Amino acid sequence: MHKSILILGACGQIGTELTLALRERYGNQQVIASDIREGSAQLMASGPFEMLDATNYGALEDVVMHYEIEEVYLMAAMLSATAEKFPMRAWNLNMNSLFNVLNLAKDKKIGKVFWPSSIAVFGPNTPKENTPQHTIMEPSTVYGVSKQSGERWCDYYHKKFGVDVRSIRYPGLISWKTAPGGGTTDFAVDIYIQAIKEGKYSCFVSEETRLPMMYMDDAIRATLAIMDADAEQIRVRSSYNLAAMSFSPADMAASIREHIPGFSIDYEPDFRQAIADSWPSSIDDSEAQKDWGWSPEFDLEKTTREMLTNLK
Numbered sequence: 001m002h003k004s005i006l007i008l009g010a011c012g013q014i015g016t017e018l019t020l021a022l023r024e025r026y027g028n029q030q031v032i033a034s035d036i037r038e039g040s041a042q043l044m045a046s047g048p049f050e051m052l053d054a055t056n057y058g059a060l061e062d063v064v065m066h067y068e069i070e071e072v073y074l075m076a077a078m079l080s081a082t083a084e085k086f087p088m089r090a091w092n093l094n095m096n097s098l099f100n101v102l103n104l105a106k107d108k109k110i111g112k113v114f115w116p117s118s119i120a121v122f123g124p125n126t127p128k129e130n131t132p133q134h135t136i137m138e139p140s141t142v143y144g145v146s147k148q149s150g151e152r153w154c155d156y157y158h159k160k161f162g163v164d165v166r167s168i169r170y171p172g173l174i175s176w177k178t179a180p181g182g183g184t185t186d187f188a189v190d191i192y193i194q195a196i197k198e199g200k201y202s203c204f205v206s207e208e209t210r211l212p213m214m215y216m217d218d219a220i221r222a223t224l225a226i227m228d229a230d231a232e233q234i235r236v237r238s239s240y241n242l243a244a245m246s247f248s249p250a251d252m253a254a255s256i257r258e259h260i261p262g263f264s265i266d267y268e269p270d271f272r273q274a275i276a277d278s279w280p281s282s283i284d285d286s287e288a289q290k291d292w293g294w295s296p297e298f299d300l301e302k303t304t305r306e307m308l309t310n311l312k
């Protein structure tokens with residue numbers, strides 16, 4: 001019999017694909033999806049679902065006890081662009097959901113936790129190119145502040161209480177199954193959708209804005225790999241840098257034109273430009289490579305091919 005797993009925020013961009021991947025591996029009945037809203041038809045049909053607010057400790061504990069949950073993946077959060085509009089809601093959701101899960105692990109009600117951090121933990125004073133694992137971190141967004149605080153708490157709960165929490169600083173994620181949820185890198189998904197629908201795209205960050213990105217399949221593989229690793233391999237208990245590729249909207253447009261020659265793009269930067277400008281352009285993930293064998297498979301060319309084929 002496989003272990004029981006709970007996913008919080010399972011209906012989002014990452015949660016949907018993570019749930020399907022975990023169900024494929026451990027069996028549909030072993031993986032409990034939960035969220036405050038229903039997800040895609042494919043997700044809802046694939047296994048058990050609980051309507052669950054991750055900030056409600058009592059309700060969360062009930063579900064954990066009922067299903068005898070051993071591992072929790074906490075994917076519920078408010079993302080960077082939305083969090084700038086609702087700072088206190090973002091702080092309360094991002095922090096309280098994390099404390100609830102960490103406290104369940106501290107009290108030995110669950111055994112292992114996955115919690116994602118982000119490149120948003122870095123800020124304008126961080127070295128922009130090949131950003132190291134350990135460096136200046138002065139995030140200038142509400143979201144980044146919540147992720148950096150979360151990282152410190154994960155490290156603290158590991159050192160102080162022996163909690164087995166594992167984390168990755170995801171770059172911007174590109175996927176076609178579920179729409180992105182209000183982050184600064186949403187343009188990297190929208191551009192493909194609009195390229196197919198309209199043959200043109202108006203981008204909310206400038207053409208030279210180069211950011212670290214990753215195709216969803218790589219992100220899911222990394223998530224499963226870090227959770228599979230032996231506990232002693234995981235030497236970083238705040239969160240690991242993770243990288244695959246870095247490119248700008250202009251690079252994306254050129255890559256799309258290889259398939260849709262008439263594709264055109266213009267640029268109308270909005271408030272998200274300042275968020276993007278505060279983040280690194282490329283990431284050094286050598287610690288993830290060394291500690292648990294990380295290596296990406298998707299570059300921009302392969303990502304463009306997958307996105308255009310699947311979205312069509």
Ligand SMILES: NC(=O)c1ccc[n+]([C@@H]2O[C@H](COP(=O)([O-])OP(=O)(O)OC[C@H]3O[C@@H](n4cnc5c(N)ncnc54)[C@H](O)[C@@H]3O)[C@@H](O)[C@H]2O)c1
Binds near residue numbers: 034053183185
């Ligand atoms: N997508 C990215 O590019 C990216 C990059 C870096 C880090 N991350 C992190 O990965 C995690 C998942 O991101 P995502 O892109 O899937 O986000 P998303 O916005 O697509 O999904 C989040 C899900 O959480 C749910 N949710 C909101 N409040 C909830 C609550 N109180 N209780 C339970 N569920 C709730 C939402 O309904 C949604 O389905 C987040 O922690 C995010 O910060 C994402």
